[in-house]
Amino acid sequence: MKIGVFICHCGENIGRTVDCARVSKAAGFFPGVVHSVDYKYMCSDPGQNLIKQAIKDFKLDGVVVGSCSPHMHEKTFRKAVADAGVNPFLCEIANLREHVSWVHEDIDVATDKAIDLIRFAVEKVKRNTPLTTIKVPVTKRTLVIGGGISGIQAALDVANAGYEVVLVEKEPSIGGHMSQLSETFPTLDCSQCILTPRMVEVYQHPKIKLLTYSEVEKVEGFIGNFKVTIRKKARYVDDTKCTGCGDCMQKCPIKKKALSEFDEQLTTRSAIYVPFPQAVPNIPVIDTSVCTYFKTGKCSMCKKVCGRDAIFFEQEDQMLTEEIGAIIMATGYKLYTIDKKPEDSEIKGYGEYGYGKYKDVIDGLQFERIASASGPTSGEFMRPSDGKTPKKIVFIQCVGSRDESKGFSYCSKICCMYTAKHAMLYKHKVHDGEAYVFYMDIRSGGKMYEEFVRRAIEEDGVKYIRGRVSRIYEEDGKYIVKGEDTLAGVPITIDADMVVLATAMVAQPDASKLAQTVGIPYDKYGYFVEVHPKLRPVESSSGGIFLAGACHSPRDIPDSVAMASAAAAKAMVLFGSDMLEREPTIALVNENLCAGCFYCKKVCAYNAIEIKQIKDKQGNLIKEVAFVNSGLCQGCGTCNATCPSKSIELIGYTDEQIYAEISALM
Amino acid sequence: MQIGYYPGCSQEGTAKEYDKSLREVLKVLDVDPTEINDWSCCGATSAHVTSHKLSLALSARNLALAEKQGLKEIFAPCAACYNRLLTSKNELQEHPEQKYEIETIIEEKINNIPEIYNIVNFFQKIGKDKIAEKKKIDLKNFKAACYYGCLLVRPSGINSDDSEQPNSMEEIVKATGAQTIDWNFKLECCGAAHSIARQDIVVDLSKKILDDAIKHGANVIVVACPMCHSNLDMRQQNIKSKFSDFKEIPVLYLSEILGLALGFDKKQLGIDTHFIEFNLPVRNDVQEVSA
């Protein structure tokens, strides 16, 4: 091998503490090095030309550049080498700036170190093999999981850019929690008014395939090439025939047995139902757990009244397979339910608030339904127990959030704002009512957020008390709330008509299961985890899978929407090219040596190792060996270090190369 | 059934009737309690505010003695004893270095700390069915307010019942045929050791508890702690002298209400030693009870 060594002065950045001339002179004597020079700016055009020219003149087939960190200019030099006709992976960088000249002061010592580093690189490059970047085709279709505001936004963004989208929602309608909200902070926009046009847009978009009442069952493949299996649950209604007239729901004799999910259990619904009038698609579903037909076979009232003959009791779950290039997770959140003692032993629950014993102790989403014009009370403030107008409401924040001893350690982020909004909405309608808010801290970071909270306190007269509530109990139709005002240092007792608990936002109960299905990491709470908290906040560590909204962490609508658009943009970046280029630094199996112990398979974090059967000509099995799926392998090399027979090797970092580097120390 | 028994000081003093009734009841339920030899103070509520080490050492000694005696399970009828023993057990198990120090102090080795039950847990262990099986009298006209006090179901986390909404005592009381009421103050403070020095505090706090029970329809309060009993029972006279409209309500130990259902009379159970006279008809036939 003929190796050329090129030492960059980086202006004076390297040259000041490293005697570059001495380095290049010393390198010239290394075995295999046929050419060695130093130059002021190797990364500049003339510098690169110097390398290209030397490759031609000296017929170099290996290049070592002593310059800045490879994270800086490795790509530049690899490209220059490739331009001159040498495989780019036969170019190695020795880091003489960040690791030598900038961190040491003595010229002699620094120069010695620089020479050592060049020697390492020369020994390594000798053992490099020409590689080509791996190219994989990209399926330009996106799967969005979750049809809340995050999923809707992501789907619309990707679809509007001209790429196909499959939107999967497990509930009968898209819309998510945002469709349940009354008004949104800090502008008090009507939530449904701004959301429903978006829902309709999704439904009508030619590029969006909407699959409601469906769940993702299986995800196979890798970035750009996923194969996703989706279960389309049986609605027992033929969606091609149904017009959404609602006659079936009117006539359904079951009216009281099922609690409305949309109204957060405050009202009941029929067995055949759409979750709410603005549902998209406006096609009902039969709840088989309460439907008389499915329980006894006796009733088929809905079938009789349906003018379109759309009721189809024999319908079964359907399995669909979709070819997908990118996946956007937008599965959202749930509110922590205090109405029962949690079975999860880590969370102790809030027995002091009654575990749902008191009808008028409700959570934030229930309050949203009461405050909503489309809700069970048409926006009139009435308490669930007796329909009376509550004259005194106590709001308790951080129920389950920021509570290491009984709940979750994290802050749910949205509660400070929505509690201020709740109190404000209440005061706007019940002028003589009193609203008390028990808080720990008011966290109102965000545009116009602090102003909004101040408005609730100063203009609307909401009384904020800094402290926790220790007990709630019922006495003579009032709810006695015992708490502490920690600023005044006194215990406080309020006889409230109604209590609203700002319970913690939690990940969907099946989020961890879905994460395992899809193959992305999740934290101890069940929230999905990003690659880098600062610089790659919407990407999961699995290539081609992006995160949007509250499935990642508690966040409000604008944050969710922004994250959804960012995830959409990331998906579109992927679709910008027809083929994906990947570093060829992946593991490779020597099938002759491999004994088939599959320790490599056990340690692989990417499921990139498969079992390959080797057969003779007659088709008899000779042995089973490991096989690396180059699309999945990320090149960490854990398998290489684990392999007892060293029959799996990480290209570019083989044992031979590393031993050569170690030996170069002498 | 064999079980180690840690009576605690109250069982030999203010709560003699608790001990008496408990032994009677256990006999019927085929339980043979083995008292821990040479048991000493558990530390109660005062040791741990004085010295953490002292509170651990006092309880640890009793646990070590129980272990030495070969007892795998012990029960402590007093809620304070139970709380202290359980807390010590937990701490000795979690912190080996602490355990070593305590072992040096008490000059005993601790290896396998016995399982610790409070009286409610213990009756749960015996089983509701067993109680129902041995039941002679159905206490259906009892409307019991089960009062747990501050110690019985705490500290939270290492206790089997919910510390804020407990329900275990109700389950046992229901086995006697008695009704239990849902009320607000099953965990509220009775005033505890202020009973002696600050009677005024105890009077106010205990009154609240008693009033709430009466308001929710109770005709008897059931407790499982000698301290609670002495405050709720003894201090009713003081409450009465301060609030003339106060209505009295009898306060029974859990063992006593079980004893009634198992057919013992008031005297056998020591109910006659209470300050507030217990005159609820156990049967429709009142004569038999007052014998």
Place this chain on the structure above:
Amino acid sequence: MENIKTQDPKIIAFVCNWCTYTGADLAGTSRLKYQPNIRMIKLPCTGRIDPVFIIKAFEKGADGVLVSGCHPGDCHYNAGNFHARRRWMMFHKLLDYMGIDENRLHFSWVSASEGKKFVDVVNAFTNKVKTQGPFEKYAKINKEFVINE
């Protein structure tokens, strides 16, 4: 103190590309200074580190070996550093058998944002290895048993 040689030790560091190598870059861009004895070998991940690399380094004349990667939970490859840590726990027990003083070996977590920590780790470790003096056991074995070297 006279018998402790203070000659410059040779230290080899096996670092991962994503955290410690980048952390060392940050030390450079922040112009922090540290002792120059260390020679870094970049690997994609600490999970790639075979304990044999460490033995090899000592055999080839290193006086100390530093291994550093991403903090637990921050691995670029999800779990590589957990594998490394587990291997380390095992390997650490074998050091005595290998005749290597545990002061000659250091395992640390340095993230890409911890330029200062990198400097502290390198300086502390360099000083520690200095007090150990040169590692000559393996070189002697080589001299005794390997002919023509």
